[in-house]
Amino acid sequence: LPSFDESESPFAIVHSKDTLTRIAAALDSLPSEQRTPIDLAFFGGLSQSEISEKLNIPLGTIKTRIRLGMQKLSELLKDMN
Secondary structure, three states: OOOOOOOOOHHHHHHHHHHHHHHHHHHHHOOHHHHHHHHHHHOOOOOHHHHHHHHOOOHHHHHHHHHHHHHHHHHHOHHHO
């Protein structure tokens, strides 16, 4: 989790924490077949090719799972903008 600057308003800190909580909940709601590649890509820093090798899943399948997962996340979080 990010650290918060003491000069930030309490509202901004609560809003940031709420945002992180909502994102985490949205990620948790994804099926593991989509969540795992997204986690490895965005939080683990792996390329799609590396994820394919690590999980022993065809590259095209990894690309599809990440795309579908990102579409679901977008739908779940669309009201955050």
